[in-house]
């Protein structure tokens with residue numbers, strides 16, 4: 001199936017169910033429309049003479065991937081989309097040489113997911129009950145995942161339309177981030193960085209990577225798209241920590257722009273759900289592989305042999 005068809009089929013399948021509203025955004029839904037508008041603001045400088053042979057494999061924080069395109073943190077509503085949904089996502093991402101990132105709730109079968117051989121990261125929310133948060137941190141590490149993520153942006157829980165979701169959360173302090181760092185022996189990522197100040201504090205706390213993200217429009221209304229803050233974050237993070245990005249990435253051209261802005265990896269939220277709903281494990285694999293092929297075409301026509309070579313000045317606003 002082509003990407004457009006996969007997205008259309010997957011979205012209409014999800015919209016026909018009672019989980020469809022989870023695709024929407026917080027309150028006015030400004031964040032969702034702004035994500036697309038900001039990504040579309042940038043065009044790509046073509047440099048096709050002496051075009052290069054592009055490769056998309058990359059290595060980051062001890063993990064080797066076929067592509068810089070990964071899954072963004074999600075658990076709900078995957079088990080309700082198809083039978084054994086989480087295992088199907090794991091299978092699809094493994095075949096694509098990508099990485100699976102679980103969210104809330106922490107899957108009961110996290111260890112079984114790891115045992116499929118797919119690279120796995122798992123997120124923890126800043127539960128008000130900090131003992132519960134640390135228990136979750138221990139549970140995730142015991143499952144043998146590659147990376148652990150902390151949702152620094154869920155301090156007020158999550159929200160879709162006017163409906164408050166996780167509400168048992170409160171903001172983490174720098175001191176607490178440092179305590180978490182001491183407790184985590186695998187690569188640690190702080191997700192939801194959207195300012196220079198939070199990037200600086202994340203680095204001070206010892207983050208191995210920061211995830212520049214507006215949580216796919218599920219936290220606060222009127223958050224910027226990552227591209228609106230990358231130019232203040234990249235100079236702070238360069239040489240100190242890896243940068244990951246997500247929010248509205250739907251095509252290989254979008255991913256190319258994310259890498260040009262300085263990210264090492266680009267995450268997909270809703271496209272993974274669409275792929276799964278449209279065609280199970282194969283659909284998830286197809287989404288990642290088709291976007292990777294699109295990105296590779298652009299790389300070869302812009303003179304970049306490797307994802308890490310893509311530079312900011314290839315974009316024209």
Ligand SMILES: Cc1cc2nc3c(=O)[nH]c(=O)nc-3n(C[C@H](O)[C@H](O)[C@H](O)COP(=O)(O)O)c2cc1C
Pocket residue numbers: 022023072073074075076077102103104105123151191213214215216217218246247248249267268269270271
């Ligand atoms: C249904 C759904 C569930 C999500 N659950 C989580 C979660 O548990 N933890 C988290 O950090 N982010 C969660 N997110 C946000 C995604 O990880 C990601 O940041 C966002 O979806 C990226 O934007 P995109 O969907 O436009 O690609 C969720 C997003 C959706 C759509």
